[in-house]
Amino acid sequence: MLHPISDDASAALHLKGVTIGDRHVKVAPSRTAIMHVNPSFLAQSDGEKEMCSRTVYCTNIEKSVTCAELVGFFQAYFGSVSRVRLLGDDNHVTGIAFVEFAEVLISKSRLSGCTFIRVSPSKTPIRN
Structure with a gap:
């Protein structure tokens, strides 16, 4: 079922191709509905909530990026890294990672290069 696009979403779609700094904006309608996170993946205790922070x-x-390279990058810019979980499969051209710091992260940035890494606060802790 198709739903009408809101005025805000329509305005955002018109930003496709706009240049901000030296980067081009890419905007596209979502191909899927917003999915809620499985509650069992969310932090279950105060300790896990602290880990998420x-x-x-x-x-x-x-x-081609290794765990050691991620640790090196994030430690150089943001401080001591406690753990990294790097995930990927043969069905996707890129992977994902969870990076846990020794202390709460105050700022975040993107890597420069041909493919941007998106960095977002995590809703889930790294579990063994």
Whole structure:
């Protein structure tokens, strides 16, 4: 079932191709509905909530990037990294990563290069 696009969404779609700094904006309608996170994946205790406050979720990680490279990058810019979980499969051209810091992260940035890494606060802790 198709739903009408809101005025705000329509305005956002018109930003496709706009240049901000030296980067081109890419905007496209979502191909899927917004999915809620499975509650069993969310933090279950105060300890896990605290872990989430120190963890970021990264997407668009190129397959050639290693855990050691991620640790090196994030430690150079943001401080001590406690753990990294790098995930990917053969069905996707890029992977994802969860990066847990020793202390709460105050700022975030993107890597420069041909593929951007998206960095977002994590809703889920890294579990073994």
